[in-house]
Amino acid sequence: MPEVEKSEEKSRLIKAYTAVILSRTLDRKIVTSQRQGRVGFYTPTMGQETLQIGASMALEAKDLIYGYYRDVPFMLHRGVPMENIINQIMGNRDDSALGRQMPSHYSDKKRNFMSVQSPVAAHLPVAVGAAYAQKYRKTGAVVIATFGEGSTSTPDFHAAMNMAAVFNLPLVFLCENNGWAISLPVEKQTIAEIWTKAAAYGMRGLRVNGNDMLETYEVVKEAVKRAREGKGPTLIDAISFRMGPHSTSDDPTKYRTETVDEGSDRDPVVVTEKLLKAKGFIDDKLVESIKTKAQKIVDEKFEECAKIPAPDPKTAFEGVYAETTWMLEEEVRDIL
Amino acid sequence: MTEMNMVQAINGTLDMAMAKDSSIILLGEDIGVDGGVFRVTDGLQKKYGAERVIDTPLVELGIVGMAIGMALSGLKPIPEIQFQDFIFTAMDQIINQAAKIRYRSGGEYTVPMVLRTPYGGGIRGGIYHSQSGEAYFAHTAGLTVVTPSNPSDAKGLLLSSIDYGDPVIFLEPKKLYRSMKMEVKEGDYRVPLRKAAVVREGDEVTAITYGSMVPLVKSTFEKNNVNGDIIDLRTILPMDIEAIVHSVEKTGRVVIVHEAPRTAGMGAEISAAITERALESLLAPILRVTGPDSPFPYRLEEYYMPNENRIMKAVNKLMEYR
Ligand SMILES: Cc1ncc(C[n+]2csc(CCOP(=O)(O)OP(=O)(O)O)c2C)c(N)n1
Numbered sequence: 001m002p003e004v005e006k007s008e009e010k011s012r013l014i015k016a017y018t019a020v021i022l023s024r025t026l027d028r029k030i031v032t033s034q035r036q037g038r039v040g041f042y043t044p045t046m047g048q049e050t051l052q053i054g055a056s057m058a059l060e061a062k063d064l065i066y067g068y069y070r071d072v073p074f075m076l077h078r079g080v081p082m083e084n085i086i087n088q089i090m091g092n093r094d095d096s097a098l099g100r101q102m103p104s105h106y107s108d109k110k111r112n113f114m115s116v117q118s119p120v121a122a123h124l125p126v127a128v129g130a131a132y133a134q135k136y137r138k139t140g141a142v143v144i145a146t147f148g149e150g151s152t153s154t155p156d157f158h159a160a161m162n163m164a165a166v167f168n169l170p171l172v173f174l175c176e177n178n179g180w181a182i183s184l185p186v187e188k189q190t191i192a193e194i195w196t197k198a199a200a201y202g203m204r205g206l207r208v209n210g211n212d213m214l215e216t217y218e219v220v221k222e223a224v225k226r227a228r229e230g231k232g233p234t235l236i237d238a239i240s241f242r243m244g245p246h247s248t249s250d251d252p253t254k255y256r257t258e259t260v261d262e263g264s265d266r267d268p269v270v271v272t273e274k275l276l277k278a279k280g281f282i283d284d285k286l287v288e289s290i291k292t293k294a295q296k297i298v299d300e301k302f303e304e305c306a307k308i309p310a311p312d313p314k315t316a317f318e319g320v321y322a323e324t325t326w327m328l329e330e331e332v333r334d335i336l
Numbered sequence: 337m338t339e340m341n342m343v344q345a346i347n348g349t350l351d352m353a354m355a356k357d358s359s360i361i362l363l364g365e366d367i368g369v370d371g372g373v374f375r376v377t378d379g380l381q382k383k384y385g386a387e388r389v390i391d392t393p394l395v396e397l398g399i400v401g402m403a404i405g406m407a408l409s410g411l412k413p414i415p416e417i418q419f420q421d422f423i424f425t426a427m428d429q430i431i432n433q434a435a436k437i438r439y440r441s442g443g444e445y446t447v448p449m450v451l452r453t454p455y456g457g458g459i460r461g462g463i464y465h466s467q468s469g470e471a472y473f474a475h476t477a478g479l480t481v482v483t484p485s486n487p488s489d490a491k492g493l494l495l496s497s498i499d500y501g502d503p504v505i506f507l508e509p510k511k512l513y514r515s516m517k518m519e520v521k522e523g524d525y526r527v528p529l530r531k532a533a534v535v536r537e538g539d540e541v542t543a544i545t546y547g548s549m550v551p552l553v554k555s556t557f558e559k560n561n562v563n564g565d566i567i568d569l570r571t572i573l574p575m576d577i578e579a580i581v582h583s584v585e586k587t588g589r590v591v592i593v594h595e596a597p598r599t600a601g602m603g604a605e606i607s608a609a610i611t612e613r614a615l616e617s618l619l620a621p622i623l624r625v626t627g628p629d630s631p632f633p634y635r636l637e638e639y640y641m642p643n644e645n646r647i648m649k650a651v652n653k654l655m656e657y658r
Contacts (some may be wrong), residue, residue, distance in 0.1 A: 017372030021350060040460050040634075118464030119422050121396065146644030153393035155425055179395050183370035191394050255369040316636035317628055318570030327599050330629035335639055 006265070010281045016057055016077060016213060017282065017291050020049045020272055023073035023319075024262075025294040026082065027244075030089060031303055031320070034248040038306065039089055043104040044244035047260060048176055049073040050268040051208075051238040054148070054216030055174055058224050059144065064112045064134070066127035066145040069104040069121070070176065071113075082110045082297065087307040098311040098319075104247075112141075121151035124160035124173070131169035144172045144220075144228045149194050149237075161235065165201040170227035172220065173235040178242035183255035195237035203233055206287025211268040212236035215274065241266060337519045342512050345487035346376050347450075349494045351412065352524070354384050355406075356587065361406060363390040363399055364416030364637055373418055374454060374513055376578030400426040400451065404433050406505075407449040412498060420455035420507065421464045421590060427472070434503040436600050450497045450504045455483075456548045456595050457627075458511030462634030468596035468627065470547075474573040474605070481573040482529060485550030488520045491525025500529060507514055509548030516551060532576035534583065538564035542583040544606055545593040547571055549642060553593050555635040556644045562651055564589075572602060575579045580606065582614050588619035589654040593642055598626040620657035621652040 001009070002189045027046050045052075052074035059065075059078070067074060072085055084096065088106050091099030097115070099108055107115035114130075117123060127145035134141045151157055152175060164171045177284045179186050181309050186194075196206025204226075208219045216238055223234035241260045245252050260266040276282040282290075318324070337559045338346070354360045362377060368391040373380030379609060381389035392399050396417055403413035419421045430451070438446045450511070450550070457466035473481045482497055482504055484490035497504040527533075535550065536557055541564035549566045555619040557564060565583040569575050584590055589612060592603040625642045633640055 053632060100463060100631070101636050102460075102632045105462070116461075119424070150394040153395040153398070155395070181370075182363075182373065183366045184391055184394070188391060240584050249373070254371065308637055313636055313639045316633040316639050317630045320630045325629060327629045331598060331626075331630075334649070335628065 006203070010076045012057065012277055013279070013281055016053050017187070017276055018294070018301060019053050019073060019077035020213075021048045021214055021290050021294045022082070022133055022297065023076050023258045024269055025072060025298045026072065026076070026085070027293070029298050031244065031248065033302065039103065040091075041103045041248055042089060042145040043069045044245045045070045045072045046212065046262070047241045047243035047268060048178055050213035050272055051210030051216050051240050053077045054213040055220040057217045060143070062112070062129055062139065062141040063224070064114065064141060064143045066114045066123045066130065066143060067116060068123070068147050069116055069118075069209070070148070071106070071116070071146055075106060075108065075111070076112055078111050078113065080106075080111050082301045083305055085106060086315055087308065089312070090305055090307065092308040094305070094308050095311070098315045100311065100316070110159035110269070117309045120183070121147055121154040121156035124156050125163065126173060128163045128167070128169060128280040131164065132170035134170055140228060142148060142170045142224050145175055146174045146176055148181060148183065149179070149186050150189055151198060152194055161197070161201045161203060164233040165203045168230070170230070171233040172223045172227055172235065174220065175235065175237050176240065177237050178240050180242050180256070182246045182250065193237065195235060195316060198235035202236055205237065207239065210240035211266065212270045213268070213272050213277070240268070240333055243267070249298050251320055340487055340520050341514045341517050342487045342490050342508070343374060343376050343418065343514060345491045346494060346508065347380070347593055348520075349491045350377065350380060351383070353495065353498050353531070354380065354388065356408055359410060359413065360412045360414060361388050361390065362414050362416065363392050363403060365392060365399070365418050367391060367416050372416065374510065376452075376508075377416065380516050385498045390474045396422055396426040397429055400429040401433065403449050403451070404429060404437070404447055407447045407546040408437070408445055412448055413450060414450045414498070418449065419461075420453040420469050420471050421467045423453060423469070429506070430473070430479070430503075431476050435476045437571040438502065439478060443447060445574045446501060448501050450494070452504050452506045452508060454510035454513070455507045455551060455611045456509050456511055457632055457637055458548065460634060460637055462491060463631050466593065466637070470507060470572050471596060471601050474602060477503055477571060479503055480529060480571065481507065482571050483509060483547035485509065485512070485547055485568050486516060487518050489527050489533070489570060491520055492525055493529065494527045495524060496529050505530075507547060508547040511548045512551065527570065530571045530574055530576060532570055532579040533568045534565055534579065534624060536564070536566040538562065538587070539562055540587055541589040541591065542567060542650055543591050543593060544569065546570065548595055551595045552642065552644070553647060556647045559644070560648055560651075564651070575606065575609075577613070579611055580610060584610055584614045585617045586616050589657070590618070591647065591650045591654060592622065593625045593647060595627050595641060597629045598624055599629050601626055620654045625650050
């Protein structure tokens, strides 16, 4: 590999690794803060960092992400400011959605990260429409839609898969297969492997080890390239493991014995460190300094965001339409 | 008699009914091994097995459709939809199948199904874990819409629903799941469907409400010494029009309280039904205290939910009419 390319690869991978560590550090901070009563609710992302960041590396700024509630690493790597994420979780005045949504329901139009909603997979048919618009408007942008493997049981998923294939759209379906949908293991969710579902729609289906950031990057990059070239959609089944609970309200000891501990061989952070060390891109010293810096950033940002007050009560009743209704005006007068 | 909350009451009732009737099957997301995200079905799969307490794939449309098919073939399914907010992909099954099968088959086929689902705000669930969708169901002939306001009623209403013979949408106010405890009688007892309860009596005003709002209206009336009837509908569709008219003829003043948005909500239907039957008794316009016509917010939830202050404003306004 020529020197320039090598140094480019190095800086790209160190940036990605830094995002992995930032995500993990932020994840821990929010979970701890939730236990302390400083955050209402949260869906941890631990275990899914490298698959998301590998995918994010494969995208251009103009590409669109139709993501879901576990995509913090994706967003951080894409350049969404950490305070936007924390402000959303706190639902404070500086949250772009003014605290209207439950924590973990992010939105960042500037980085083409579509507002997240709760009913799983409902964003997938919508992503089809967004992809159609890219094709029609010849923007050259690709849409990537993320979702858990549980979401593949829904009618929304199947409608979206079929339509994306029928219209040969620039769309990548990235299934974040963490093995669990709350308490249901993937083997009870579906008999077939997720990637094989693509065949029924005449679509390409691939499986990738999501804990391997580089493998994920290569596979997503190729799928994105094909989509951009007009060669149609791909379903990618990215295998990972949900290391934490489903959410801060969930108790996984009720339903599973298998665990993946932080620092173990199946922890994507560990996998990534090994990978980058083997390439000679990082050493213990750099790892240590990236981690220390991440902790400092996370602690500082969190405390800054925690000081921001709740949104003005009237904002709860704004933004329903471009122009409000007489009914709502009347009701708000009674409430405030 | 044991003191229990609504989660325990419903859990115990399901247990009791399943022990007696092997045709009862529970199905839903995370209801088995996990015992339900609100723990309503905790322990039941252990006791009755995975064939009777089914952890389904994540597909509401499939859960409801499958339950309807079970009901058509001699079983008594009790599907759970994890949050009422996620029921909408199953609305085709509910509205076009469950609600119409008796009618379209000339009574040859019926759907004895009780669809349980938690609804409403008060747990900081934001836009998609707080909605009160009773009016969507109440607009559908063939459905029966029931909502308990306390643990004891939850048991009696659930037992009546299981034996009812037609599809019941059983809306559980999740705000009340654990926030109140009361004595619940042991053994089999029924709270009749289609019958309202007068949960407080008085002469000057009638409050009509149901589900999650009943405890709020009660405490508001008690604290402020309001001399009025409080009607807990218990069954939203078909509602107990006799109980309503009877009270309105006595008081002449009506306030309707629900959490769901005002426009095209149950309050509108109740209000129309009253004016059609008891206009001469009315001393004041019928007032509604409801959620506003906007989505349900997360951080500012308390501004959305009806509260004591808003109920009293309405009551005081009613009392100004003489
Ligand atoms: C339509 C719908 N039904 C139920 C739920 C409740 N729920 C939230 S997350 C979840 C499991 C989702 O699993 P999966 O798609 O695998 O994503 P993961 O949470 O594992 O990342 C369920 C059942 C929901 N949000 N939407």
